Amino acid sequence: MAGEDAADEPNAGLFAESVYGELVSFVRALRAAGAEVPSNASVSAAEALAEAGVTDRERTRAALRAAVLTRADDRTLFDRLFEQFWGRLQDAIGDARSDDGEDAPDDDGFSFAADEAPSEAEVVDELPEESERTGERELSLGEAAGDASEVYETSQYSPIGASESVTALSGTGEDGVEAAVARLTSVLATEAGRSSERANAGLRPDVRRALRTSVSTGGVLTDIPERRQKRTAVRGVVFADVSRSMLDVLDREFLVAFLRAAHSAWRSARTFIFDTDVRDVTDAVAAPTPTETFEALEAAETAWGGGTRIGHALGSVRETNPDVVDRRTVVVIVSDGLEMGDLEDLETAMAWVARRSPLVLWLNPLAKSAEYEPTAAGMAAALPYVDCLYPFADIEDVSALARDLERYPPRNVGYRAGAVE
Amino acid sequence: MTSESTRTDIDSEAELREAFDAADYVADDEIVTTVALALSLGKPLLVEGAPGTGKTELAKVIAAALDTEPIRLQCYEGLTAENALYEWNYTKQLLAVQTRSSGDPEATANPDSVFSEEYLLERPLLRALRTDDGVPPVLLIDEVDRADEAFEALLLEVLSDFQISVPELGTVSADVPPVVVITSNRTRGLSDALKRRCLYLYIEPPDFEKERHIVERKVPGLETDLARDIVGFVQGLRESSLRKQPGISETLDWARALTTLRDSGSDLTVSEVRETLGCLLKEAEDVEHVDDERIADILEQYAGQPTANSSTTDPDGG
Numbered sequence: 001m002a003g004e005d006a007a008d009e010p011n012a013g014l015f016a017e018s019v020y021g022e023l024v025s026f027v028r029a030l031r032a033a034g035a036e037v038p039s040n041a042s043v044s045a046a047e048a049l050a051e052a053g054v055t056d057r058e059r060t061r062a063a064l065r066a067a068v069l070t071r072a073d074d075r076t077l078f079d080r081l082f083e084q085f086w087g088r089l090q091d092a093i094g095d096a097r098s099d100d101g102e103d104a105p106d107d108d109g110f111s112f113a114a115d116e117a118p119s120e121a122e123v124v125d126e127l128p129e130e131s132e133r134t135g136e137r138e139l140s141l142g143e144a145a146g147d148a149s150e151v152y153e154t155s156q157y158s159p160i161g162a163s164e165s166v167t168a169l170s171g172t173g174e175d176g177v178e179a180a181v182a183r184l185t186s187v188l189a190t191e192a193g194r195s196s197e198r199a200n201a202g203l204r205p206d207v208r209r210a211l212r213t214s215v216s217t218g219g220v221l222t223d224i225p226e227r228r229q230k231r232t233a234v235r236g237v238v239f240a241d242v243s244r245s246m247l248d249v250l251d252r253e254f255l256v257a258f259l260r261a262a263h264s265a266w267r268s269a270r271t272f273i274f275d276t277d278v279r280d281v282t283d284a285v286a287a288p289t290p291t292e293t294f295e296a297l298e299a300a301e302t303a304w305g306g307g308t309r310i311g312h313a314l315g316s317v318r319e320t321n322p323d324v325v326d327r328r329t330v331v332v333i334v335s336d337g338l339e340m341g342d343l344e345d346l347e348t349a350m351a352w353v354a355r356r357s358p359l360v361l362w363l364n365p366l367a368k369s370a371e372y373e374p375t376a377a378g379m380a381a382a383l384p385y386v387d388c389l390y391p392f393a394d395i396e397d398v399s400a401l402a403r404d405l406e407r408y409p410p411r412n413v414g415y416r417a418g419a420v421e
Numbered sequence: 422m423t424s425e426s427t428r429t430d431i432d433s434e435a436e437l438r439e440a441f442d443a444a445d446y447v448a449d450d451e452i453v454t455t456v457a458l459a460l461s462l463g464k465p466l467l468v469e470g471a472p473g474t475g476k477t478e479l480a481k482v483i484a485a486a487l488d489t490e491p492i493r494l495q496c497y498e499g500l501t502a503e504n505a506l507y508e509w510n511y512t513k514q515l516l517a518v519q520t521r522s523s524g525d526p527e528a529t530a531n532p533d534s535v536f537s538e539e540y541l542l543e544r545p546l547l548r549a550l551r552t553d554d555g556v557p558p559v560l561l562i563d564e565v566d567r568a569d570e571a572f573e574a575l576l577l578e579v580l581s582d583f584q585i586s587v588p589e590l591g592t593v594s595a596d597v598p599p600v601v602v603i604t605s606n607r608t609r610g611l612s613d614a615l616k617r618r619c620l621y622l623y624i625e626p627p628d629f630e631k632e633r634h635i636v637e638r639k640v641p642g643l644e645t646d647l648a649r650d651i652v653g654f655v656q657g658l659r660e661s662s663l664r665k666q667p668g669i670s671e672t673l674d675w676a677r678a679l680t681t682l683r684d685s686g687s688d689l690t691v692s693e694v695r696e697t698l699g700c701l702l703k704e705a706e707d708v709e710h711v712d713d714e715r716i717a718d719i720l721e722q723y724a725g726q727p728t729a730n731s732s733t734t735d736p737d738g739g
Contacts (some may be wrong), residue, residue, distance in 0.1 A: 038617035048620075051461050052454065070616035072469060072607070072623040146581035204503065205511055221515045228499065327566070327608035344662075351662035356608060384706045402425065 016096035019089065023049065026085040027068060030352070033081065035074040044068065054093060057086055063310045073322065083362035085374055093158040177254065180398035181261035187405040188330050188359065189231040239313060241335035242304035243275040250365045254394060255334070256293055259285045270324050273303055274313035280321075310339050311346030312379060316351055331357040334392060336366045339378025350385035359410060360385060363392030363401075367415055374415060390414035433457075440486030445638045446478060447631060455622045456483060461577075465580055467616060470624035472606050473668015477563055479624070480602035483682035487600065494545035497567040502575055506585055537545035537590035545577055550595040560599040561722045564607045573612050580618060627658055627669060635669060640676045650689045650724040651676050657723030658701065663709065667701040675700035689724060692718050697715045 024042050030036045038044070044067040051064035061082055067080055156190040198206065206225040211220050214221045238259060263285045264271040271285045272278055284296035310333070317324055325331055339346050354360055362382065366372055368391040374383050383389065388410040391397045434457045441448045448456075456479070459466040468476045484491035494505055507562060514535040514598040545552070545672060549560040562576065579585060603619060626634065633652045637643060643651075655672045667675075678697050679689075694716045702708050 036613075036616075038613060040617055044620075047462055048458055051458055056434070058450060059454050063458050065451070066455040066458055066620040066622055068622075069621045070467075070613070071610075072622075072625075075623065125734040168635045204501065210515075221512065221517060221519070224511055321611040326610065347662040351664060384710060385662075 010372055016092065017053075018047075018092040020046065022085060022088050022092050025088075026064075026081065027079055028073070029085075030068065030078060030402065031388060033075050033077055034071050037068055037074075038070060041068045041099025043135060044048065050235065054089060112254045118192070142261075147387050167331065176262070177257040177396040177398065179259045180395050180402060181265050183402035184398055184405070185234050185262075185265040186299075187402055188234045188236070188361075190227075195232065196227045197230045199226050202226075234265070234330055235268040236262065236266050236330040236332060237270045237324050238262055238272070238332045238334065239310075239317075240271065240273045241275070241308060241310065241333075242273045243308040243338075244305045245308060245336055245338050246365065247305050249336070256285075256290060258334075260290060260293060270321075272313065272317060273304060274310070276307045276309050278310075278313035278316050307340045308335070308338050308378070309341035309345075310335055310337070310382070311343070311349045312341045314349035314353060315345055316347060325353055325356045327356060327358060329357050330359045332361045332363060332381065333382075333386075336362045336364055336373065337362075337376050337382060339376075339381070343377055347381050347385075350382045354385035360387045361401075362386045362389045362396075363412070365391070365393045367391040368393045368397065373413070390412050422605040426516055437486060443480055444482040444485050446475070446482040447627075447635045447638065448479075449631070452479070452622065452624070455620060459620045460600065462620070463598065465603055465619040466622060467603045467605065467611075467619035468622045468624060469605045469607050471626055471666065473670045474624045474626060475669060476604040476624055477561065479603070480559055480561040480563075483600065483602060484561075487556075487559065489556050490558045490622060491561055492545050492558050492599070493563060494551045496564050496566075496572065497561060498567055498569060500568045500572050503544070505544050505545050505546050505572070505575065507547045507587060508580070509536070510540045510542050514540050534589075539591070540589075541590070547585055547593060548601040550583060550585060550593055552597060552599075554596070557595075557599045561602045562601065562603045564606060566601050566611060568607040570612060573615050577612075577614055577618070626659070626712075628667075629653065632669060632672060634657065636672060636676050639673050640680060643676055643680055644685055647679065647685075647689070648676070651679065653724040654689070654694065654719055655701065656712070657719040661715070661719075663702065663707045663710065664704040665702070667705060671701045671703075671731075689720060691720065694720070 012304060023045050027037060027045060029044045031041075045064055047068035048063040049060065054060055061079075064082070065075070065078060069075065145178050160204050198209070206227045209225040210221060210223070213223065213225065238258060240255060242255075250251055259271050259281075263271060263282070269282070269285075270280065271282045273281050284293050287293040350360075362379075364372075364374075364379070367374075367389060372391075374380055374389060379389075388401075388405075390401050390404075390413065401413070430531065434453050437457050437460075438448070438453050439452065456466065458464075467574070468479060470476050480493075480673070481491055517535050517540075525680055545560070549558055552558060565573070582594075583598040584592055586592050603615075629652055632655070636648050636652055637645070640648075651672065655667055659666055675697060678700050679693070683693055691713050695713060698708060698711065698716075702711060
């Protein structure tokens with residue numbers, strides 16, 4: 001599939017070093033800008049370029065996209081940098097031709113002959129580290145790129161209260177929480193653990209059981225029992241609302257103890273806290289002691305107690321960490337649902353979560369009350385996307401949730417969706 | 422990873438595009454270029470996209486274009502080597518051993534080991550490596566994101582050298598490596614090692630014009646105006662916050678249902694949409710969410726004219 005003109009050229013030219021240099025610079029710029037680019041991208045890109053040629057811009061774009069990108073989210077970034085790369089590439093080709101003088105082939109000079117695989121052609125032994133043009137004009141996103149930190153907007157307005165810095169607390173009272181979360185973990189498990197169990201339709205034959213069973217039938221095997229891996233591991237993400245309205249009704253030490261216990265019990269746990277900002281506090285939650293967790297939060301100048309923008313928080317995480325939620329991830333949202341932001345944003349974000357996650361739990365301290373109805377706009381908007389809405393005020397609620405999920409499907413536990421008029 | 426020059430009868434992108442057209446697969450230039458590149462370089466093609474955007478169909482069309490056999494490995498959670506590579510027919514083996522030990526003369530006369538081809542159950546990966554006619558099959562590894570990381574590691578091993586080691590039989594190598602198409606719905610991230618070995622193609626959800634083109638080709642006898650209304654409504658519906666977005670396959674199902682059920686010439690009504698909404702929406706919450714008022718809004722806003730995000734204007738106007 002080499003460039004259509006290359007077959008006429010018995011001596012299709014080598015890649016000029018400057019072309020390789022531009023290619024390497026392009027790949028490095030993508031990587032530096034945050035694209036997920038594999039380590040062999042430069043080589044793949046060179047192979048693709050050899051096949052597709054460099055005369056047709058869209059064809060070259062498609063070929064390099066296929067060779068360099070590994071996720072759809074990077075396409076916009078790729079296209080932006082490609083425009084710069086294309087100009088520089090054409091310059092490099094022009095320079096190479098002028099260096100070759102009158103003998104330069106009429107075609108682009110960078111395609112292999114149609115019957116010659118790239119590995120058989122004469123290529124440079126090593127790709128250069130950087131383009132020599134690097135010092136002249138760096139490939140960059142330019143002013144329009146913005147700042148990743150702008151995704152997390154800080155609003156000073158809080159109709160309920162003002163943010164305050166997290167201060168270190170004693171962090172006592174974890175013992176009961178750990179036991180309750182351990183029980184909850186066993187019912188939330190979505191991933192296979194190390195141990196196996198008998199199964200009617202398992203994944204591998206249970207040879208020992210087969211032989212034991214055959215003893216009763218005179219050594220004749222009538223059935224092949226099977227085994228499968230037990231689901232004992234949880235992969236989860238917790239979004240904890242730490243707005244003023246939440247901190248007024250929920251004990252902070254209990255909340256942090258729950259987050260720490262989940263992190264400890266689950267195979268993989270990411271933790272985000274949010275009010276008007278959203279912050280990844282996974283590392284802080286993973287600290288060895290509760291005191292250190294609070295100290296880590298305080299050291300990071302983490303603030304809580306502001307207003308509530310649940311949709312914005314989820315949407316921000318979706319933009320910056322889309323793989324946080326996948327088909328194996330249990331999503332736990334701890335919030336009173338008193339959304340102060342855009343309800344459409346909340347709906348969109350919840351729809352994304354519900355599409356990807358196998359289980360969405362919403363833990364609401366307000367639901368502790370027997371008269372509670374999820375009529376607040378935010379809670380009502382999110383409810384159709386939630387598998388289970390449950391009270392969350394103390395250890396007993398966590399234990400009760402685990403007990404109920406052991407007996408009933410999530411949709412039949414807690415406040416059931418559809419009851420809101 | 423083995424990299425070879427073209428191993429197929431497709432010599433140019435133009436031929437590939439003709440093959441796509443013959444199969445009524447609407448492919449833009451990027452898809453054609455990327456598939457041609459994968460065939461030329463001999464690299465697996467990793468195709469990602471939302472469900473229902475034609476990823477699996479692409480592999481089938483490639484197989485048809487190459488006039489070769491498609492071999493499909495449907496991935497699922499818990500997929501193991503026994504399900505993907507090969508498995509021994511344990512029951513047959515045990516019965517054979519028991520029969521021989523019983524002294525049955527007929528059984529004893531057969532000296533073949535129970536680890537022979539007779540007792541080997543070929544699964545898709547092994548079958549893809551064994552081709553008799555020298556024409557590489559198309560190996561479709563469908564929805565690889567549903568399998569776990571352990572299976573991905575297994576896949577790396579197989580795709581690296583296109584050979585499988587069966588301890589009892591020896592090494593099975595592919596004379597002609599298969600054309601490998603791997604699809605993913607991006608429900609989880611794939612390993613870097615797998616992505617590094619593949620060319621990447623993302624199939625976007627279609628815009629208005631592309632989807633209308635697809636519907637008109639796949640549903641013969643569909644009126645032009647109705648096709649426009651159907652596609653417009655579905656494009657508008659996708660703007661809603663749904664648990665499961667309708668894909669192209671749902672659009673085609675709906676188009677076929679409406680062609681069958683309704684009278685020609687009239688505009689699409691709210692009740693007709695309501696009665697056939699099950700073709701588009703597959704979650705109870707989504708069906709509740711899309712009430713009559715929302716249907717009417719979408720029909721008024723989107724049906725009969727291009728949506729705001731379509732890149733081209735509708736040549737039919739409206």
